[in-house]
Amino acid sequence: MSKKAIIVGAGAGGLATAVELSCAGWQVDVFESRHEPGGKMHQRQVGDSSIDGGPTVFTMHWVFDQLFRRGGAHFDDRLKLTESRRLARHAWTDGSHLDLFHDTDQSADAIARFANEENAAGYRRFCRDGALIHGLLKDNFMSTTQPSPITLGYRLIRDGGINALSVAPHRSLWSALGKYFSDPRLRQLYGRYATYVGSSPLLTPSTLMLIAHVERDGVWCVDGGMRALALAMAELAQEHGGRFHYDSPVRRIDCVNGRATGITLASGETHSADVVVFNGDTAALSDGLLGADVSTSVPVRPRHQRGLSAITWCINAETSGFELDHHNVFFAQNYAQEFSTIFDNRGICNEPTVYVCAQDRINGAPLKAGTERLLLLVNAPADGDHKAWTRNKLDEQREHALSVVNRGGANITFSEQNCVVSSPDDWHHRFPASGGSLYGAASHGMFSSFTRPSAKSRVKGLYLSGGSVHPGPGVPMATLSGTLAARQIVKDTAE
Ligand SMILES: Cc1cc2nc3c(=O)[nH]c(=O)nc-3n(C[C@H](O)[C@H](O)[C@H](O)COP(=O)(O)OP(=O)(O)OC[C@H]3O[C@@H](n4cnc5c(N)ncnc54)[C@H](O)[C@@H]3O)c2cc1C
Numbered sequence: 139m140s141k142k143a144i145i146v147g148a149g150a151g152g153l154a155t156a157v158e159l160s161c162a163g164w165q166v167d168v169f170e171s172r173h174e175p176g177g178k179m180h181q182r183q184v185g186d187s188s189i190d191g192g193p194t195v196f197t198m199h200w201v202f203d204q205l206f207r208r209g210g211a212h213f214d215d216r217l218k219l220t221e222s223r224r225l226a227r228h229a230w231t232d233g234s235h236l237d238l239f240h241d242t243d244q245s246a247d248a249i250a251r252f253a254n255e256e257n258a259a260g261y262r263r264f265c266r267d268g269a270l271i272h273g274l275l276k277d278n279f280m281s282t283t284q285p286s287p288i289t290l291g292y293r294l295i296r297d298g299g300i301n302a303l304s305v306a307p308h309r310s311l312w313s314a315l316g317k318y319f320s321d322p323r324l325r326q327l328y329g330r331y332a333t334y335v336g337s338s339p340l341l342t343p344s345t346l347m348l349i350a351h352v353e354r355d356g357v358w359c360v361d362g363g364m365r366a367l368a369l370a371m372a373e374l375a376q377e378h379g380g381r382f383h384y385d386s387p388v389r390r391i392d393c394v395n396g397r398a399t400g401i402t403l404a405s406g407e408t409h410s411a412d413v414v415v416f417n418g419d420t421a422a423l424s425d426g427l428l429g430a431d432v433s434t435s436v437p438v439r440p441r442h443q444r445g446l447s448a449i450t451w452c453i454n455a456e457t458s459g460f461e462l463d464h465h466n467v468f469f470a471q472n473y474a475q476e477f478s479t480i481f482d483n484r485g486i487c488n489e490p491t492v493y494v495c496a497q498d499r500i501n502g503a504p505l506k507a508g509t510e511r512l513l514l515l516v517n518a519p520a521d522g523d524h525k526a527w528t529r530n531k532l533d534e535q536r537e538h539a540l541s542v543v544n545r546g547g548a549n550i551t552f553s554e555q556n557c558v559v560s561s562p563d564d565w566h567h568r569f570p571a572s573g574g575s576l577y578g579a580a581s582h583g584m585f586s587s588f589t590r591p592s593a594k595s596r597v598k599g600l601y602l603s604g605g606s607v608h609p610g611p612g613v614p615m616a617t618l619s620g621t622l623a624a625r626q627i628v629k630d631t632a633e
Contacts, residue, residue, distance in 0.1 A: 140165040141631060144401055144409055146388045146428075147417030149177025150613045151603030153371035154620025155415050155627075157209050160378035162628055167409065168372075168380065169401065171387040176368030177417070178569070178576065178605075179613065182452040182558045189452040189511045190363040191560060194495040195334075195465060197352050198614035202367075205617060209374040216370045218361035220500050225357055226465035228327055229546030231489075236327070237463075240356065253321040260318035264328065268351035275348060279587070280609040283622055287588055308584055312474070314344030326473040330491070333517055335611050336445020336577025338477035343584050359464055359500045364613065371617075391416065391423075391600060393431035398599035413627050415601045417620075419578060420591050422571035435595035436602070439579050443586075444520035445611065446480065447562035447574035449527070449535055451514040454556040460548035462496040462510075468546035480519045481580075490516040492539045494548075512550065514539055522566030522574030532559050578606025593623040594630070601627055 143159050145152045148170040160166045168175075178192040196219070206213035225238045225245075236252045238245045242265055250258035279285060311332050315325040329339030331349040360367055372382055390402040391414050400410035416423060416432075426433040460466075470476065470489035479487040495513040498506075516539050527535075536559070543550060562574030569576075581587055590608045593601050603623040605611035610619075 141413075142411040143167070143413050143415060143627065144169065144411040145415045145417060146391070146401065147171075147177060147604070148175035148368070148372065148382065148384075149417050149604055150179065150368070150371075150616040151605065151607065151620040151623070152177075152415065152417030153368060153375065154205060154617040155417070155601075155603045155624045156375035156380045156620075157205055157371060157378070158621055158624030159627065160375050160380040161209050162624065166375065166380040167411070168375070168382045169386040169388050169403065169409075170382065170384050173384050174365075174368075175372040175382065176365050179364040179368045181363055181365045182560075184452050184511075184558050185454050185556050187454050187511050188363070188365075189454075189558075190365065190495070190497060190513060191450060191452050191558075193364050193613050194497070194513060195353070196358045196360050196364065196367070196613070197356065199356055199358060201614040201617050205371075205621065206374060209378065211374055211377075216374070217366055219358040220361070222357045222359060222464060223501050224463050225353055226467055227461075227463045228467045228469065229460065229548070230323055230469045231471060231542060231545040233547065234323065235547070236323070238327075240354065242354065249324065253319075253324060257319050257321045257324055260320070261324070264315075264318040264347065265351070265354065268347045268354075271345055272348040272351040275345070280615065280618060281622075283592060283594075283608075283626060285588075287585060309344045310340055311342050311344045311346050312339045314347065315339070323469070326469055327467070329473060330467065332581075333446060335581050336575060337580045337582055338481055340474060340477050341481070341580070341582040343581070343586075346581060357465070363497065367613070388428065390429035391432045392429070393597065393599075396431075396598060398432065398597055412631065413599050413601060415603055415623055415627070416595075417602075417604045419569050419572040419575070419604070420602060420606045421573075423595070425571040427570055432595075432597050432600055435597040435600050436591045437589075441521075441573065443579045443582070444573050444575040445577035445580040447518045447520040447522060447565055447576060448515050448560075449486070449518050449532065449562070450560045451512075451536060451539075452558045452560075453512045453514065453550070453552050454509045455512050455550045455552040456509055457496070457512070457551075458549045460546065461502070462494065462499055462548065463502060464496060464499050466494040466496065466548075468492045468494065468543045468548070470542050476517070480517055484519040484521055484525075486516060486518050486535060486538075488538050489542055490535075490539060492516055492542050494543065509552070509556070514543075514550075518562050518574070520562060520566075520573040520575035522562030522564070522572070526563050527561035532561055576605075577611035578604075581610070593619065593626040
């Protein structure tokens with residue numbers, strides 16, 4: 139008889155575990171609070187349009203190739219992807235602009251024109267070191283069950299990589315970037331990659347320069363948005379017998395003699411299983427939201443360790459003055475202050491850096507006349523559990539963001555009914571116990587990456603997957619965590 143797994147949550151991590159375990163012959167039931175799969179990969183309805191309101195930068199294609207291959211399918215047959223030749227357009231309030239490309243030479247030329255040859259040479263060194271770090275950590279950290287600093291050190295010595303890493307981990311990304319770039323705008327641009335894991339470039343270790351490498355390795359636009367990716371993953375699990383139960387919030391993870399044995403839904407219905415996998419933010423477990431029996435299954439995450447939250451606006455807008463690409467960043471002047479305002483003063487400064495995803499533009503394809511679908515994002519402190527953002531405060535922040543975009547050269551106009559806002563308290567409500575953090579714990583300090591919970595919780599029979607778990611946040615990393623959870627389960631339950 140098949141072994142039974144219950145998965146709580148159909149985010150990227152839960153979906154990956156569902157695919158892996160159903161392919162391994164398990165009977166898999168996924169219980170999800172919302173009406174469809176995806177979690178943070180979701181769309182907002184704005185007027186007549188569906189706009190991606192969560193992740194938009196799709197990277198690490200290989201993670202999905204491998205997952206779909208294990209499910210007997212070709213990823214590229216299931217989804218239409220277009221590789222972005224231009225990674226992003228960047229604009230500053232002083233009127234300067236820089237485009238970066240998939241092609242390193244093209245980017246180096248652009249940097250030489252934007253700054254000078256010295257910074258272009260720094261960029262080439264930055265690419266080389268980022269690739270080296272990525273190469274070492276891909277197999278020794280990301281794709282393995284959580285290593286400790288000792289086991290990672292051992293593997294790096296074994297693989298001859300310790301010298302490469304000795305350039306980095308004790309320094310912050312921000313200080314390391316000074317070694318490569320004398321132009322402060324480039325330091326700002328590459329420091330921003332720390333925010334992909336919810337962190338400040340001033341506090342995150344320089345090893346995270348590997349994120350820029352991941353993006354250089356390839357960025358794709360997914361036809362139908364990231365929601366389409368979630369639907370494709372759910373479909374793959376279903377083809378192997380996985381069952382999905384939507385609008386089914388789980389109230390409690392049930393235990394007998396200290397072992398997870400099933401769940402109780404908010405409706406009171408109970409289901410039993412050999413293992414339970416929790417895909418929500420692990421803070422929900424330690425906060426006791428899934429019951430006292432599992433509240434010690436993971437370490438408590440203190441508030442100050444939460445990663446970034448965000449205020450986002452999904453907008454149907456008319457734009458002018460600036461040829462937007464799919465990914466655009468409008469930088470404010472004082473980047474260091476932005477992060478100290480968020481992490482130290484728990485606020486957002488009046489001049490925030492703004493990410494704009496123009497979802498109808500791919501590789502500079504001309505836009506049909508009329509409005510276009512935009513996601514605007516500014517980083518925010520993850521205090522959504524105790525600080526409510528009033529309508530006035532959100533409108534004020536929107537004015538600040540639009541002013542930065544405007545000084546970077548773009549005009550964005552829209553009517554109120556064509557704009558849907560999400561604040562940290564909304565994110566907290568959607569992702570319970572997170573405080574609105576979109577990335578679990580921040581990667582601050584040299585050892586933070588080792589402190590994320592691993593796939594195996596402290597409670598027998600309870601496993602974890604998702605962005606708050608090793609190897610960390612982001613759609614591909616959360617997907618990897620789902621695979622690691624399934625592997626751990628198969629290993630632990632082998633007769
Ligand atoms: C605005 C925004 C922008 C982002 N940008 C990017 C980007 O460009 N690229 C990128 O790679 N990543 C990005 N991310 C991060 C990325 O989206 C996440 O790291 C990843 O999707 C998290 O997946 P997860 O497995 O942790 O599940 P989540 O997406 O957190 O989903 C967890 C699911 O569990 C469900 N759940 C929780 N508790 C229960 C319960 N008790 N009962 C039933 N169901 C429950 C929730 O409803 C949810 O559906 C972004 C995120 C946001 C919000």
